Amino acid sequence: MDIFKPxxxxxxxxxxxxxxxxxxxxFSEEYEKTQFMTKEKIADQQFFLLKNMLxxxxxxxxxxxxxxxxxxxxxxxxxxxxxxxxxxxLTKQDIQQNxxxxxxxxxxxxxxxxxxxxGSTGSPxxxxxxxxxxxxxxxxxYRHDRWAGWDIGSKTAVLWGHQGDFLPQENWKTKLRDNYYxxxxxxxxxxITQEKMSAFVKQLKEFQPEIYLAYANSMFLYARFIxxxxxxxxxxxxxxxxxxxxLTPEQRKTIEEVFECRxxxxxxxxxxxxxxxxxxxxxxxxISSEALYLEFQQNGKDVDVNETGKIIITxxxxxxxxxxxxxxEDAGAPLAGYCPCGxxxxxxxxxxxxxxxxxxxSDRKVISGASMTIYFIAVINGIAQAQIIQNKVDExxxxxxxxxxxxxxxxxxxxxxxxxxxxxxxxxxxxxxDNIPVTASGKYRFSISHIDPMEYLS
Ligand SMILES: [Zn+2]
Numbered sequence: 115m116d117i118f119k120p121x122x123x124x125x126x127x128x129x130x131x132x133x134x135x136x137x138x139x140x141f142s143e144e145y146e147k148t149q150f151m152t153k154e155k156i157a158d159q160q161f162f163l164l165k166n167m168l169x170x171x172x173x174x175x176x177x178x179x180x181x182x183x184x185x186x187x188x189x190x191x192x193x194x195x196x197x198x199x200x201x202x203x204l205t206k207q208d209i210q211q212n213x214x215x216x217x218x219x220x221x222x223x224x225x226x227x228x229x230x231x232x233g234s235t236g237s238p239x240x241x242x243x244x245x246x247x248x249x250x251x252x253x254x255x256y257r258h259d260r261w262a263g264w265d266i267g268s269k270t271a272v273l274w275g276h277q278g279d280f281l282p283q284e285n286w287k288t289k290l291r292d293n294y295y296x297x298x299x300x301x302x303x304x305x306i307t308q309e310k311m312s313a314f315v316k317q318l319k320e321f322q323p324e325i326y327l328a329y330a331n332s333m334f335l336y337a338r339f340i341x342x343x344x345x346x347x348x349x350x351x352x353x354x355x356x357x358x359x360x361l362t363p364e365q366r367k368t369i370e371e372v373f374e375c376r377x378x379x380x381x382x383x384x385x386x387x388x389x390x391x392x393x394x395x396x397x398x399x400x401i402s403s404e405a406l407y408l409e410f411q412q413n414g415k416d417v418d419v420n421e422t423g424k425i426i427i428t429x430x431x432x433x434x435x436x437x438x439x440x441x442x443e444d445a446g447a448p449l450a451g452y453c454p455c456g457x458x459x460x461x462x463x464x465x466x467x468x469x470x471x472x473x474x475x476s477d478r479k480v481i482s483g484a485s486m487t488i489y490f491i492a493v494i495n496g497i498a499q500a501q502i503i504q505n506k507v508d509e510x511x512x513x514x515x516x517x518x519x520x521x522x523x524x525x526x527x528x529x530x531x532x533x534x535x536x537x538x539x540x541x542x543x544x545x546x547x548d549n550i551p552v553t554a555s556g557k558y559r560f561s562i563s564h565i566d567p568m569e570y571l572s
Pocket of ligand 1: 394400454455457
């Protein structure tokens with residue numbers, strides 16, 4: 115028996131909550147119950163929270179005060195979900211241009227955390243999350259991880275392409291926390307080589323995680339590495355949670371075959387954390403409805419069940435910087451009916467999202483397209499949207515939509531970043547365009563590769 119598991123759950127987690135003054139245990143207890151409330155009760159609670167947020171935003175954010183007044187929307191007379199449609203949707207550009215006016219005036223900067231998205235569907239977005247919201251986000255993550263069989267203290271391997279999300283192992287205190295409380299093994303998949311994959315096999319065998327949390331593409335590539343190299347002795351977790359990238363049915367099949375366990379797909383974003391996750395039924399994703407209100411729309415109208423629409427999110431709990439009717443630029447479909455798992459949280463399918471193929475560098479290293487949205491595009495000024503296409507090794511095509519910050523420096527920065535990540539021998543051409551369209555199913559293809567990464571990993 116793993117004695118550190120109950121220690122993490124019953125001793126370290128409450129201690130951490132006390133030390134950090136975190137209310138995640140209270141949210142966690144609540145979310146374990148609310149997921150089984152009736153649909154009607156969940157809707158009632160959402161309506162209450164939504165009205166509360168609308169009034170708060172009207173009072174404390176000059177952006178929303180102006181926007182509601184212009185739309186003749188009175189939050190005090192909000193009696194029906196449908197009235198919400200009077201408010202124009204909040205675009206990424208709105209946030210980029212109005213960060214301070216969107217921030218609640220009754221919050222000070224030390225009550226807020228500044229966060230930033232990558233550039234997968236455009237240029238990076240800076241936004242604030244209030245500290246209390248971080249606690250409910252943590253509780254929501256706990257709850258959704260539990261659906262895959264995780265619990266506090268479960269050893270988890272994180273195959274992730276963004277090192278910024280890794281817990282820094284700074285001193286003995288943080289090391290103790292990581293080893294005995296968080297119990298996570300971080301494996302960096304932003305760039306991958308054959309040696310690195312072999313090291314993953316060894317590290318995972320030693321660590322013996324129960325759960326993997328992974329970028330979908332990274333997980334698929336690791337599964338293929340094991341399969342195609344005929345490796346027999348490797349760690350098989352109890353469940354795998356995939357996130358951050360679109361998971362195709364083919365990828366799911368391969369991952370489940372290789373690791374002999376189920377994949378629990380997840381949809382989330384940095385702005386709101388977990389949006390929806392699969393339960394043990396694997397029939398759609400339950401929405402985290404205690405904290406988020408989702409609309410699925412086409413041409414300004416709600417779509418029917420099972421029909422794909424643009425996803426519009428309202429965060430019901432981020433009072434520091436309210437996100438009301440936020441156009442996340444993903445597509446999905448609302449699902450109907452009850453789930454046999456007994457949870458009444460509404461379900462959805464995610465049909466669109468970020469498609470990020472792996473790319474190959476001039477020195478034959480395989481790098482994660484999803485990571486490039488963070489390390490490459492997000493740090494260059496002047497790019498509104500980008501797409502990297504690789505038809506052959508040693509050659510890239512960059513499609514770029516210029517932003518208002520574009521200048522002579524932008525191309526120089528691109529050249530430096532290409533050399534840094536893809537090697538000095540990488541040839542590339544830049545094609546400027548007005549728009550990079552999403553695919554018919556709502557997928558935004560950030561990187562498109564016609565090269566099989568496995569050729570360089572086996
Ligand atoms: Zn379910």
